[in-house]
Amino acid sequence: MNVPIFLQPVFQERIWGGTKLKDLFNYPIPNNSTGECWAISAHPNGQSIVKGGVFQGMSLGELWNSKPELFGSSSPVFPLLTKILDASDNLSVQVHPDDGYADKNENGELGKTECWYILDAEPDATIIYGHEASSKQELEYMIQSGEWEKLLRKIPVKQGDFFYVPSGTLHALGKGIVVLETQQSSDTTYRVYDYGRRDNNGNLRELHLGKAIEVTTTPQIHIPSSYVTQKYDGLYITQFVSNSYFTVEKWEITNKTKLPAHPKYSLISVIEGNGYIFIQDGKYILNKGDHLILPVDCGPYEIDGIIQLIISHE
Numbered sequence: 044m045n046v047p048i049f050l051q052p053v054f055q056e057r058i059w060g061g062t063k064l065k066d067l068f069n070y071p072i073p074n075n076s077t078g079e080c081w082a083i084s085a086h087p088n089g090q091s092i093v094k095g096g097v098f099q100g101m102s103l104g105e106l107w108n109s110k111p112e113l114f115g116s117s118s119p120v121f122p123l124l125t126k127i128l129d130a131s132d133n134l135s136v137q138v139h140p141d142d143g144y145a146d147k148n149e150n151g152e153l154g155k156t157e158c159w160y161i162l163d164a165e166p167d168a169t170i171i172y173g174h175e176a177s178s179k180q181e182l183e184y185m186i187q188s189g190e191w192e193k194l195l196r197k198i199p200v201k202q203g204d205f206f207y208v209p210s211g212t213l214h215a216l217g218k219g220i221v222v223l224e225t226q227q228s229s230d231t232t233y234r235v236y237d238y239g240r241r242d243n244n245g246n247l248r249e250l251h252l253g254k255a256i257e258v259t260t261t262p263q264i265h266i267p268s269s270y271v272t273q274k275y276d277g278l279y280i281t282q283f284v285s286n287s288y289f290t291v292e293k294w295e296i297t298n299k300t301k302l303p304a305h306p307k308y309s310l311i312s313v314i315e316g317n318g319y320i321f322i323q324d325g326k327y328i329l330n331k332g333d334h335l336i337l338p339v340d341c342g343p344y345e346i347d348g349i350i351q352l353i354i355s356h357e
């Protein structure tokens with residue numbers, strides 16, 4: 044029988060980052076422009092390290108390769124990546140390729156379909172989510188002529204909102220938003236517009252307009268955004284998305300709750316509250332900001348506490 048695997052996040056400095064990863068989650072951020080917490084990651088650009096237990100000190104990638112029995116997956120690489128992002132300033136408007144395009148053009152990388160659960164948002168916070176161009180030609184024309192106001196769809200967001208961002212969607216987090224992002228394990232971004240900002244060395248950041256125009260879905264497709272919450276004894280489960288890339292759910296636990304064994308390994312992030320998880324003979328504390336993997340073959344378990352979790356799996 045397996046037990047939970049707790050992970051140590053990796054932090055990434057970003058031009059748009061800030062200090063909210065420390066303010067909200069008490070993470071030991073390395074500087075005052077920390078943009079990303081790679082919480083559950085086996086991507087070579089920033090791997091989580093196992094914290095405690097028999098696998099202490101191993102990277103998630105090593106664990107995936109050497110202990111496949113923990114995961115029971117047929118994917119050649121750990122396919123998911125959980126991040127928390129602090130957008131203290133606007134992120135660049137960007138788009139990601141799908142699997143086929145990334146495989147061909149980005150050295151076999153996965154594509155990047157992602158999704159956002161809004162953890163915190165300032166009152167007038169907005170995101171860029173989709174576009175208004177009716178054809179590739181119009182998209183190209185509006186990008187080349189800088190008609191950003193006309194091209195980009197801007198929508199207001201609040202804490203608790205969820206957005207599915209399939210590959211090919213033009214998007215950007217706006218200033219004053221903290222999100223938990225569940226995504227394919229990929230680091231390929233095509234930047235379309237960066238508000239004319241300069242980096243620490245006074246340079247404009249590189250844009251990737253050709254590739255961006257190639258991969259952007261045109262015209263914009265409708266992305267469904269209504270979710271059902273199911274109520275169990277002491278537990279509310281909201282399923283946000285479930286498709287061939289990932290399933291993402293929010294679990295709100297209000298009471299000691301008995302849970303059946305998971306059929307798949309699962310990624311768990313504690314976004315609010317604290318409590319305990321009881322698995323077999325073990326009792327593990329869960330604190331806000333903790334990230335763990337529940338391997339396959341853990342058996343039935345219990346969670347106690349007043350706690351909110353984001354849970355994802357393949």
Ligand code: ZN
Nearest residue numbers: 137139157214
């Ligand atoms: Zn993105």
